[in-house]
Amino acid sequence: MKNAPLPEGIRLIDGWFDRDGQVALIAAIRAVVAEAPLYRPEMPRTGKPFSVRMTNCGPLGWVSDRAGYRYQPLHPVTGCPWPAIPEVLLALWGEVADYPHPPEACLVNFYDETARMGLHRDEDEAALDAPVVSVSLGDSCLFRIGGRERSDPTRSFRLASGDVFVLGGPSRLAFHGVDRIYPGSSTLLERGGRINLTLRRVTSPG
């Protein structure tokens, strides 16, 4: 059964990072996590924990707690500023984002083999004219994308280590999520799991 074409504004680039590039990226992310440890966010109001663990790098980081979703300059656990975005990711943004200002946030999501991400939209950014640029590392996942309304039809496909995914244009506010992780599908991370990096421009224009 053949899938419909990707919606306009979606760009999936298989294997943007080769193995060496992925290894270098993981080293950079390890340095970020050493300074800004992964933590488990909670849902607004209910306090229900996410199944993914998160951290950020860049001047701003996306956080969620009982008070809501927001971007803030400090790690909610350590109180320290987020580390800088690694150069290789700034370079990636320059090559694929088609946006005249640098990203301000790089959200780092770690999925263990049971983690999921429910269908949602990235809409906490003022700069909705800038795309969201995503990098997959480690185990593959089943990714799902729909339209601007939660009820719009969805399609899904696998994202593998080294893939780059750009959510922009008419699809910038498309609902998307991660249905499942495929454990053991990559040897990049010794202890398994998937890391997703999403680069965002938060403020307009800059």
Add this chain to the structure above:
DNA sequence: TAGTATCT
């Protein structure tokens, strides 16, 4: 300044 990336 009112919804939410939780969850079945």
Add this chain to the structure above:
DNA sequence: TATG
């Protein structure tokens, strides 16, 4: 940024 809980919030009524």
